[in-house]
Amino acid sequence: MKDYIKGMRTGVPVIFGFIPVAIAYAVMARQAGIGAFETVLMSAAVFAGASQMMAVEMLSQGAAAVTIIVAAFILNLRHLIMSTCVINRIKKEKLWIKLLAVFGVTDESFAIFTTQKKENSNAAFFLGLITVTYSSWVGGTVIGVIASGLLPEIVSASLGVALYAMFIAILVPGIRDNMRLIMLVIFTALLNMGLSSFMDSSWALIAATLIGAFAGTFFVDMEKMAEMEETCLEASKDAVSTLEKVKTGDRSNG
Amino acid sequence: MDKQILVVILGMAVVTYIPRALPALFIDKMELGPRVEKFLRLIPYTAMAALIFPGILSTDSSEPVIGLAGGLAAVLLAYRRLPVMVCVIGAIAVDMLIYMII
Numbered sequence: 001m002k003d004y005i006k007g008m009r010t011g012v013p014v015i016f017g018f019i020p021v022a023i024a025y026a027v028m029a030r031q032a033g034i035g036a037f038e039t040v041l042m043s044a045a046v047f048a049g050a051s052q053m054m055a056v057e058m059l060s061q062g063a064a065a066v067t068i069i070v071a072a073f074i075l076n077l078r079h080l081i082m083s084t085c086v087i088n089r090i091k092k093e094k095l096w097i098k099l100l101a102v103f104g105v106t107d108e109s110f111a112i113f114t115t116q117k118k119e120n121s122n123a124a125f126f127l128g129l130i131t132v133t134y135s136s137w138v139g140g141t142v143i144g145v146i147a148s149g150l151l152p153e154i155v156s157a158s159l160g161v162a163l164y165a166m167f168i169a170i171l172v173p174g175i176r177d178n179m180r181l182i183m184l185v186i187f188t189a190l191l192n193m194g195l196s197s198f199m200d201s202s203w204a205l206i207a208a209t210l211i212g213a214f215a216g217t218f219f220v221d222m223e224k225m226a227e228m229e230e231t232c233l234e235a236s237k238d239a240v241s242t243l244e245k246v247k248t249g250d251r252s253n254g
Numbered sequence: 255m256d257k258q259i260l261v262v263i264l265g266m267a268v269v270t271y272i273p274r275a276l277p278a279l280f281i282d283k284m285e286l287g288p289r290v291e292k293f294l295r296l297i298p299y300t301a302m303a304a305l306i307f308p309g310i311l312s313t314d315s316s317e318p319v320i321g322l323a324g325g326l327a328a329v330l331l332a333y334r335r336l337p338v339m340v341c342v343i344g345a346i347a348v349d350m351l352i353y354m355i356i
Binding site: 016017020021024035038042045046047050052054055059066068070074078079081083084086087088091095098099101102103105154155157158160161164165166167169170171173175176184186189190193196201204205209213216217220222 | 258260261263265266267269274276278281291292294296297299301303304306308320324325327331332338341342344345346353
């Protein structure tokens with residue numbers, strides 16, 4: 001319980017980050033003609049800001065359900081790595097606790113949790129953290145749904161840029177000191193523009209993402225990638241070497 | 255339209271939970287090759303690049319400058335490692351200013 005509350009406290013700064021983005025998402029969704037209930041339901045069931053905003057954007061452009069779902073899947077593949085890092089820190093927990101905890105894996109909860117000291121490296125802390133992030137995401141969506149009818153037109157028109165600003169804010173700090181990663185990002189953006197001139201823009205997005213990442217495996221210097229990820233990788237390497245030691249120990253004993 | 259949205263929500267709920275849940279189920283059995291791991295780590299960067307451009311140009315269907323100006327504000331703020339919220343609010347503020355002028 002103490003760890004749970006500690007986790008909740010650590011999550012407080014995220015509230016101020018999530019609520020404006022959730023409001024922007026809700027206003028965009030309402031403008032795209034999505035019902036109030038569906039707007040909140042999506043936040044509660046999906047809990048992935050970037051994918052939700054992308055889905056709203058694609059829905060307003062008349063994209064088919066299947067392309068939206070495929071795009072959401074690809075955009076969220078990154079959670080595979082993040083969830084691995086989170087699970088590495090709580091792997092002794094019961095399976096149902098782990099399955100509950102991973103629902104709360106987001107860019108933010110991952111970044112906070114995997115950079116915590118060892119004493120905070122437990123499931124109760126993580127559950128406390130995601131209780132706060134999840135409630136502020138869903139709560140912010142409700143606020144946005146209520147506010148969407150009241151906002152002056154100039155504000156709601158300006159909210160259209162929120163999605164892109166959020167992507168930029170996540171992307172830029174991670175690439176600013178890595179020239180090859182910047183080149184990859186520019187290459188992918190231009191590739192996407194080229195592809196969307198002759199194919200549906202939602203498929204172009206998926207194709208550009210996959211081709212870009214594949215191309216990047218040939219020339220991007222991974223050692224220079226974000227510090228946050230290095231911390232995480234070290235954590236998993238430690239875990240692997242401990243496991244190996246345990247295994248060899250078992251063998252020599254047996 | 256309503257039914258389609260429920261299908262989208264249900265589908266998204268499933269496909270966004272799968273990558274989160276797999277490590278919980280198979281953490282011991284999962285061994286990604288270095289190439290695959292590199293590929294997965296690059297996906298967020300390329301996905302965001304493709305999401306931003308050229309979509310940002312159509313933030314306002316008639317004025318590409320709205321998206322460009324807001325985006326540029328976000329880049330400058332993000333380059334200084336300011337929090338996501340500051341970048342988002344900064345971009346929105348710049349666009350509000352431009353709407354007031356034009």
